[in-house]
Amino acid sequence: MSLVDDKAQVSEACTLCGTCLEVCPEGALSLEEVARAVDERAAFSRGVWVFAEQRDGLLPEVVAELLGQGGRLAADLGVELSAVLLGHEVAGLAGELFALGAETVYVADDPRLQYFNDDIYAEVLARLIAEHKPEVLLAGATALGRSLIPRVATAAATGLTADCTGLAIDKQRRLLLQTRPAFGGNIMATIICPLARPQMATVQPRVMKKGQRQEGAAGRLVTVELAPDQAAATQVLEVVRAVGEQVNLSAAEVVVVGGRGLGGPEGFDLVREMAEALGGVVGATRGAVDLGWIGHAHQVGQTGRTIGPKLYIGLGVSGAVQHLVGMQSSEVIVAVNTDACAPIFQVATYGIVGDLHEVAPAMLARLKELRG
Amino acid sequence: MKIIVCLKQVPDTAHVKLDPVTHTLKREGVAAIINPFDLFALEAALRLREQVGGAIHVLSMGPPQAAEAIKEAIGYGVDEGLLLSDRAFAGADTWATTAALAAGVRQMGGADLIICGKQAVDGDTAQVGPGLAMRLGLPQVAFVKGWREVAAGHLVVERQMDDGFDVVRLPLPGLITVVREVGEPRPPSLKGKMRAKKYQVPMAGAAVLGLSEAQVGLAGSFTQVVEVFAPQASGQRQMIEAPAQEAGRLVIDYLVRDQAIRVGS
Known part of the structure; x- marks a missing residue:
């Protein structure tokens, strides 16, 4: 005051x-x-903003999804959709953001933003929020987003809802209705932020629909300068990309997951074969990881990675609550398990009660047949 | 090095069941545990203390029975604890929670390093660690999976990202949130358990912390839950009732029909 x-x-x-x-x-x-x-x-707050995360000058898919959803929210509110881009030598991505639906793009392009450091990224974002007063700010619930955005919300003194799977507008009150799973996915909660602005949410990847791409669309580009003395306290010394055991489960379109029903580490041979045939990656339940059948990098679920692929195939997965939370936003779920009462069947698009050692080879055989 | 570990007592979500009729949580008889991710934070603190010496303090906010979680932490070999407990703290969102925790950190005289689990398994927000760092004006690194260097003035940590990991230098004082890879929690020691039995957990309410009731709990929260409902069963569900091999062939045909997989070009 x-x-x-x-x-x-x-x-x-x-x-x-x-x-x-x-x-x-x-x-x-x-x-x-x-x-x-x-x-x-x-x-006084107007406009929908999307934080356009980038790593190495690449925009993850979730940015397109956020701009798609952000555009729908902005239309409901009758306001503009903007994107905020932080990094170094990333200004070239602005065109892509316009094509994805942004009407204004704020770009802070500075060597000090080349690597992700929470403090300086948060400072720049919070300053932009204070200057331009958006009413909604969305970011991806990625590792970067979930690290940065809570710091930004605190700096901006506003509310934040994590890992949303649904967003809508209460037009009368101009409120963002933010829906997310809670209690290990046992319940869904809809949350509002009635007073403070912006209303901030991180959004799970692969949940929102991308908008129609407008090739060559133009918009307003706003260049943002850092203060001369601004510097990050933390320092990124090295960036190590996924190698060997590192698996990018979150970005995979197809994930084949093995559980304890595989019977042993050799059961994962079948999982790998299936993943390879479908161009997917190998996931595992906590049970299988804890037994040492496969590395933790493959773990899907609450203590592992959250996934939402186009196709999930669970082999010998019973579906503990912690696992279901991490995969239930998958578009199509196939479950193969001998136990007809396994909870995974409650979320499965296609459920098969049977021995995976018979079912999976039959699936592979049929695939080969169809592909000639 | 003085380390403060933040921990939360949570219902054991692995045993939370949904009432099939009312779609509400059946919480009766569900045990309260230390948030599993906070046990990784505790383990990280114990390993750092073994490496460079110092003291570990634990900080929690919760109802009086959350003192049990702090006593349990004492059993792991923690030096001191503080429980922030006050009716006014009830219903806090992460903003109001970090208001109380930041005051708690100050009450404990600050720390060289604050360690939080990456998230709590009941709320799953992962917001309290970074929010607390911001409140205290500290640099942060979230989702730390290990460290390469520990010195008086800094840590060099490995931060888990979606596509690999980053090696980050964090000046101290600072805050990290940790993931499972920092190390499996050891069991509590016999000596620690003996001490935990007798340990009186210090408690502090809003007034002691210099916080007004409007700053904490539900009153101090920006967000409000307006509706709670059972997850929707999305889309169709179908059990394929056929012998195993036939079912395997059928499901591929269905997936091709649904365009969930492609065959041919």
Whole structure:
């Protein structure tokens, strides 16, 4: 809060903490008044923003999904869709962001942003938010997004909902309805952020639909400069890309997952064969990893990676709650298990009660037949 | 090195069951445990203390019974604990939670390093660690899977990313959140367990921490849960009732029909 022309003004950093009430000697303030002032933060905030994460000058798929969904939300709100791009020598990506639906792209292109350091990225984003006051900010629930965005929300003194699987607009109140799984996916919760702005959400990859690509679309490009003395406290010394045991489960279109029903580490030969035949990657349940049948890098579920591929095939996977949470947003789920009561059948598009050692080879054989 | 480990007592979600009729959680009789990711944080702290010496303090926010989680941590060999407990803390979102935890860290005299588990298994938000770092003005590295160097003034850590990992130098004081790869938690020691039995867990409420009721709990939260419902069974579901080999062939045909897989070009 600050004094402007002898009148108290509540800034966007107000958290409704009430401290100002205690220090006001005249008792001139009430929490209701302050709350109204903060409501003005909602009244003054306009626009939907997408944080366009990039690694090595590449935009992950989730950015296209966020711009698709962001465009639908912006249309409902009757506002503009913008993207924010941070990095070094990344300005060339702006065209791609326009094609994906952004009307304005804010670019901070600086050697100090070449690598992802939470503190400086958060500083730049929080400053842009304070200057331009968007009402909604979306980011991918990727490793980078889930690390950075909570810091940004705290810096901007606003609410944040993690790992959303559904987003909609309450047009009357201009509120973002943010739906996410909770309690290990046992329940879904819809969450709002009524007062503070922007309403921030990280969104699970592979859930939202991309928009129609507009090749060659143009938009407004806003260049953002860093302060001369701005520097990251942390320092990225080395970037190590996926090698050997590292598996990019989150980005795979097809994931074939093996569980304890495989019977032993050799059971994964069948899983690998299936993954190879379908151009997919190998996943595993915590049970199989804990037994040492395969490395932890393959683990899908709450203590492993969250996936949402086009096709999930579970071989000998029973479907513990922690596993289901990590895979239930898959588009098509095939489950093969001998136990008809296995919970995975409750989420499976196609369920087969049977011995995977008979079913899976039959699947592979049929695939070969069809492919000639 | 003084380390503060943040830990949360959570219901054992592995044993939480859904009432098939009402679609509500059946929480009766579900045990309270230390959030599994926080045990990795504790293990990381124990390993760092073995490497460079120092003290480990644990900080938690929760109802009075969460003192059990702190006593359990004492059993692992932690030096001191503090439980932030106050009716006013109830219903906190991550913003209000970090307000209380930041005050708790200050109450404990700060630390060289704060370690959090990457997320709690009940909320799954992964927001408290980075939020707390921001509140305290500390640099952070999330999803740390190990470290290469520990010195008085900095750590060199490995940060898990979606496509590999980054090696990051973190100046201290700082905050990290850790993933499972930092190390499997050891069992509590006999000596620690003996000490835990007698350990009186210090508690602090909002007033002690200098926090107003409007800053914490539900009142201090930005977000509100407006609806809770059972996950929707999306799309069609079909059990393929056929002998194993035939079912295997059929499901491939269905997947081709659904364009979930491609055959030919």
